[in-house]
Every structure is written in structure tokens, then in C-alpha cells.
Amino acid sequence: MMSYGSRFFTKALFTKSKTASSSCTALSLVRTHFASSTSLPRVRAMATDSAASSPFKKVQIQRENTTFDAYVIGKDNAPGIVVLQEWWGVDFEIKNHAQKISQFDSGYKALIPDLYRGKVGLDVAEAQHLMDGLDWQGAVKDIEASVNWLKTNGSQKVGVTGYCMGGALAIASSVLVPGVDAVVAFYGVPSPELADPVNAKSPVQAHFGELDSFVGFSDPKTGKALEEKLKASGVPHEVYIYPGVAHAFMNSSPEGIQRRKNMGMNDEDAATVELAWTRFRSWMTRFLSS
Known part of the structure; x- marks a missing residue:
């Protein structure tokens, strides 16, 4: 059964599309667009590095009566950035x-909290199941604990970024998590019942694809509505909509590109990815540099 917090999110993600017939929900559109999950290859669950050779350090973070794993990489005492997963989990x-x-600029300490507690979706159906089962309010608490961990362990300033599901949570952190100094969200907006961006307290930069078809979650109309809410919030903000690309356009590794192609997304655009990273770097430098 999906949690109360998850219902907030999935209501936004899988609302009925106004351009489709009344019997066709955004969920069915996504499944049709991505094809049957049984036709998808099972991709690598994690980076190929062995534990001994991995550049990541595994740490445990405590919040309330819960302990969760997180993966840290980067310079000690550098500004910190919490990096939030897509619906797949902590994968490659x-x-x-x-x-x-x-590795950007003079260096950051990046931390990935494992919101799924070790589970990774290897196909669309598994990823959907994991996202439906997420305690969204608990995930926000994980983010807050991650921000606090970075600030306790040498990072004077801390930003939050995320992709898809993680993008929505990154924006939620700008509303709900004290101590966040900057947010960059990629193709995801939370339901206002979870966190209304009109109440954002941290600077927010957001990125969307012009061809993104996730109505009510990351399509261009939702991106433009986010921009209006951020204007009303009064926080510094930037919202970009990139022509010619769809959802998850930042996934540019060979495996990520192949996975998107298996889902019917053939809009690979290295120039767009580089432009988005350049804007990311500028935003984080602006708000995280001492």
C-alpha cells in the first residue's frame, strides 16, 4: 500500500491528461510510451566499481529512530550537495x-541518501513499485538529516539537487528543510499537498524538457506554473525549458542513453546536457561559495 506522502506525489504524476480521452490516464500514457516492462532489458543495478575500488564512501546517517545508508564523494570541508535519486534508486x-x-569548480562534497534502503528498480514496473511505496514525508526527513550531516562534517553551506522523483523532493526541501542554501531540480515538481513551491525559502533553479509528457509533474506547463509560484515566493529562481528533449535528458552515460532509448526517448542532446550543467554550476557557485 502506498503511503500518505506517496499519494500526494502520485496524484500529481498520474493525474488525468486533459488532451487524452477520459479513460486514458497519464499513468497508462507513460506505460504505453515506455512500452511493456517485460520488454525492457535488466540494466546494471549499481556502478560496476567493486566496494574496494569505488570512489564513494558509505556512511550511515541517523534520524529519529531510523538509520539509513548514504554514499559520499568529494573533498572534505567543501560545500556540500545532497544528490537525490530518480525512481530507479541509487543506481549507476x-x-x-x-x-x-x-569534481565541479574547486570541488564539492556530494552525498546520495539511499531513500529506498538498498532496493533498486531494474525495470519500469519495479521502479514504479518502489516509488509508490516511498514514505515521502520520511524522505524529506532523510534529506534534512543529510543536510545536517554535511554541515556537521565540514560543509559550511549545503545545496540539494535531484532528478525526476528526486527533483520533486529537491523542490520540497526548499519549502520544508531548514538550512538548505540552494536547490537545483531536474524535471520534477511536488504536489502542493506535500510542499507548495509558493512557500519556498531557498533559491531554486529548475530544468524541464519541452517534450516531457509527464502531465502535472514535469511537462512544460507544470514548469511554467512552478515559475509563477517561485515568483510569488520571493526567492531567487530560474526556470529553464529546453527545446527538443524529453524527460530524464540529463542521463547521458552509455547505459542511461540506452535505457532511455528502450523507453522510446531518442532525443539525446549533448549540448543541452552541457548547458544545463553550466547553469547548475553557476547557481551552486553563486549560493554555496563562502
């Missing part, structure tokens, strides 16, 4: 993102 792609972020 989110680790690729975190490793890249850690």
Missing part, C-alpha cells in the same frame, strides 16, 4: 551525477 546513473558534481 545517480552515482555518475554525484561523481561529476563532486
Whole structure:
């Protein structure tokens, strides 16, 4: 059974599409667009590095009566960035993102909290099941604990970034998590019942694809509505909508590109990815540099 917090999110993600017939929900559109999960290959669950050779350090973070694993990479005492997973879990792609972020500019300490507690979806059906089962309010608490861990362990300032599901949670952190100094969200907006961006307290930069078809979650109309809410909040903000790309366009590893192609997304665009990273770097430098 999905949690109360998860219902907030899935209501936004799988609302009925106004452009489709009344019997066709966004969920069925996504499944049709991505094809049957049984036709998808099972991809690598984690980065190929062995535990001994992995550049990530595994740490345990405590919040309330719960302990969860997190993966850290980067310079000690550098500004921190919490990196939030897509619906797949802590797999090769989110680790690729975190490793890249850690090497930007003079260096960052990137931390990935394991919101699924070790589980990873290897196909669309598994990822959907894991996301439906997520305690969203608990995930926000995980983010807060991750921010606090970074600030306790040498990072004077801490940002939050995320992708898809993680993008929505990153924006939620700008509303609900004290001590967040900057947010960059990629293609995800939380339901207002979980966290209304009109109440954002941290600077927010957000990125969307013009061809994104996740109505009510990350399509261009939702991105533009987010921009209006951020204007009303009064926080510094930037919202970008990139022409010619669909959902998850930042996934540019060979495995990530193949996975998107298996889902029917053939809009690979290295220039767009580089532009988005350049804007990410500028935003985090602006708000996290001492």
C-alpha cells in the first residue's frame, strides 16, 4: 500500500491528461510510451566499481529512530550537495551525477541518501513499485538529516539537487528543510499537498524538457506554473525549458542513453546536457561559495 506522502506525489504524476480521452490516464500514457516492462532489458543495478575500488564512501546517517545508508564523494570541508535519486534508486546513473558534481569548480562534497534502503528498480514496473511505496514525508526527513550531516562534517553551506522523483523532493526541501542554501531540480515538481513551491525559502533553479509528457509533474506547463509560484515566493529562481528533449535528458552515460532509448526517448542532446550543467554550476557557485 502506498503511503500518505506517496499519494500526494502520485496524484500529481498520474493525474488525468486533459488532451487524452477520459479513460486514458497519464499513468497508462507513460506505460504505453515506455512500452511493456517485460520488454525492457535488466540494466546494471549499481556502478560496476567493486566496494574496494569505488570512489564513494558509505556512511550511515541517523534520524529519529531510523538509520539509513548514504554514499559520499568529494573533498572534505567543501560545500556540500545532497544528490537525490530518480525512481530507479541509487543506481549507476545517480552515482555518475554525484561523481561529476563532486569534481565541479574547486570541488564539492556530494552525498546520495539511499531513500529506498538498498532496493533498486531494474525495470519500469519495479521502479514504479518502489516509488509508490516511498514514505515521502520520511524522505524529506532523510534529506534534512543529510543536510545536517554535511554541515556537521565540514560543509559550511549545503545545496540539494535531484532528478525526476528526486527533483520533486529537491523542490520540497526548499519549502520544508531548514538550512538548505540552494536547490537545483531536474524535471520534477511536488504536489502542493506535500510542499507548495509558493512557500519556498531557498533559491531554486529548475530544468524541464519541452517534450516531457509527464502531465502535472514535469511537462512544460507544470514548469511554467512552478515559475509563477517561485515568483510569488520571493526567492531567487530560474526556470529553464529546453527545446527538443524529453524527460530524464540529463542521463547521458552509455547505459542511461540506452535505457532511455528502450523507453522510446531518442532525443539525446549533448549540448543541452552541457548547458544545463553550466547553469547548475553557476547557481551552486553563486549560493554555496563562502
